[in-house]
Amino acid sequence: MRLTCTVNGQRRTVEDVDPAASLLLALRERMGLPGSKNACEEGECGSCTVYLDDQPVCACLVAAGQAEGRSVRTVEGLASGDDLHPVQQAFLDAGAVQCGFCTPGLVVAVHDLLRRDPDPTDAEIREALAGNLCRCTGYQMIIDAVHRAAAAGGRR
Ligand code: FES
Ligand code: FES
DSSP, X not given: OOEEEEETTEEEEESSOOTTSBHHHIIIIISSOTTSOOSSSSSSSOTTEEEETTEEEEGGGSBGGGGTTOEEEOGGGTSBTTBOOHHHHHHHHTTOOSSOSSHHHHHHHHHHXXXXXXXXXXXXXXXXXXXXXXXXXXXXXXXXXHHHHHXXXXXX
């Protein structure tokens, strides 16, 4: 199929997309957006989290054909040019990026959390991020990053 959708604010058209293949594959391999990671490709880890029509989804569980005519925002779309989004900067500052495989999905999930709750408690953070797995950090640095991002106004 020819897939046409808006990605990070730009209208994109890609030819010869398998509509049953995942949106994650289309983003990474056809649209030059490798930020969203393919860790489990089973909806278990959250590393592929993107916004689809402003709702966070696991892109590995969305068929590419389902994105037709819709709006996608990936981790690449959160930064403003070379300026990192406050959530991205907070992850760096808190040391919450180790291997980095979980980071893009977590950044999108935290971005979504702070839109809904600009100053979440530790328990609220843990609950909101329960679908995002990290094998490296033990999560405390991620929680620290969320508080830093909240203090920096992470809702942008
Ligand atoms: S790669 Fe999509 S949830 Fe793990
Ligand atoms: S930093 Fe390695 S999985 Fe989270």
